[in-house]
Amino acid sequence: MAWVNAQLIDGKAVAARVRAEVKAEVDRLKYEHGLTPGLAVVRVGEDPASKVYVNGKKKAAEEVGFRSWELHPDEGISQAALLEVIHQLNADPAVHGILVQLPLPKHIDPDVIISAVKPEKDVDGFHPLNAGNLLLGRSTTRACTPYGVMRLLEEIGCDPAGKRAVVVGRSNIVGKPMALMLLQKNATVTICHSKSDLRREVEGADILVVAVGGAELVKGAWIKPGAVVIDVGMNRKPDGKLVGDVEFAAAAERASFITPVPGGVGPMTIAMLMRNTLDAAVRYGLVPVVR
Numbered sequence: 001m002a003w004v005n006a007q008l009i010d011g012k013a014v015a016a017r018v019r020a021e022v023k024a025e026v027d028r029l030k031y032e033h034g035l036t037p038g039l040a041v042v043r044v045g046e047d048p049a050s051k052v053y054v055n056g057k058k059k060a061a062e063e064v065g066f067r068s069w070e071l072h073p074d075e076g077i078s079q080a081a082l083l084e085v086i087h088q089l090n091a092d093p094a095v096h097g098i099l100v101q102l103p104l105p106k107h108i109d110p111d112v113i114i115s116a117v118k119p120e121k122d123v124d125g126f127h128p129l130n131a132g133n134l135l136l137g138r139s140t141t142r143a144c145t146p147y148g149v150m151r152l153l154e155e156i157g158c159d160p161a162g163k164r165a166v167v168v169g170r171s172n173i174v175g176k177p178m179a180l181m182l183l184q185k186n187a188t189v190t191i192c193h194s195k196s197d198l199r200r201e202v203e204g205a206d207i208l209v210v211a212v213g214g215a216e217l218v219k220g221a222w223i224k225p226g227a228v229v230i231d232v233g234m235n236r237k238p239d240g241k242l243v244g245d246v247e248f249a250a251a252a253e254r255a256s257f258i259t260p261v262p263g264g265v266g267p268m269t270i271a272m273l274m275r276n277t278l279d280a281a282v283r284y285g286l287v288p289v290v291r
């Protein structure tokens with residue numbers, strides 16, 4: 001079946017809807033329980049991209065009615081001192097969610113820092129306990145970007161059950177959790193990486209999620225007609241233009257649905273962070289009354 005042109009998946013609009021849902025629940029929590037969800041973001045040093053991301057997160061947190069804090073130690077902070085910052089946030093009852101913006105300076109081991117965040121306050125879903133629970137198919141805090149992709153699939157009425165899903169990229173923050181979430185929804189999942197025969201795998205995908213960080217690496221001609229294409233990649237070209245990991249125009253001629261870059265997956269990551277923080281506040285900020 002030939003597709004004239006794919007329908008665009010408007011991540012900006014869906015993300016706005018998620019934030020509005022979160023805001024409505026925050027209003028209710030404040031009114032009924034006097035509880036305001038709190039999100040603390042830790043940004044170490046002066047990485048310019050991190051500054052942009054953290055500003056976006058702070059803005060969204062304010063918009064949905066959270067209390068939010070940015071802790072901004074300088075580049076030279078020791079690992080031990082950063083751990084102390086995390087311990088203090090873990091102990092603070094006003095803080096329901098803690099996010100440590102990556103990357104961290106080279107002398108700090110991100111695994112040590114991520115593991116130090118209390119799992120119930122890990123709103124990124126990166127703590128080994130949360131990542132492990134996802135692997136076991138248990139209910140848990142989910143990594144924001146793949147969680148956002150699942151919401152986009154839901155919004156376009158794409159049920160992964162029985163479909164061939166191909167995830168390109170196997171990072172702990174996108175590719176692996178993405179594959180597990182699709183598996184949980186009963187897709188038949190293939191994970192690709194730098195040693196895969198990429199074209200062969202992509203050609204069989206009903207649902208294709210690409211998270212590599214290689215500008216237009218996946219060619220439009222490889223896309224199976226009618227496939228749903230989700231492009232997580234964000235790459236700055238020398239002319240300043242932001243492009244994804246998929247050759248967009250050519251892919252859009254074959255796909256049924258496709259995410260644009262920017263305006264596809266990007267806004268969903270922050271929206272799902274708001275969702276995760278709200279859920280953390282509800283789970284751990286409220287004492288269950290049912291016995």
Ligand code: NDP
Nearest residue numbers: 145169170171174193194211212213232233234265266269
């Ligand atoms: P990583 O660099 O951690 O992982 C990249 C993955 O791509 C690796 O598994 C690597 O394989 C694989 N890869 C590299 N080259 C190829 C190739 N030629 N063929 C197949 N696979 C390949 O990246 P992230 O997962 O952190 O991010 C991926 C992209 O998504 C980036 O562009 C990033 O900016 C973007 N991103 C966007 C977000 C958003 O909110 N929209 C959030 C997070 C990331 P191997 O393991 O073999 O090295």
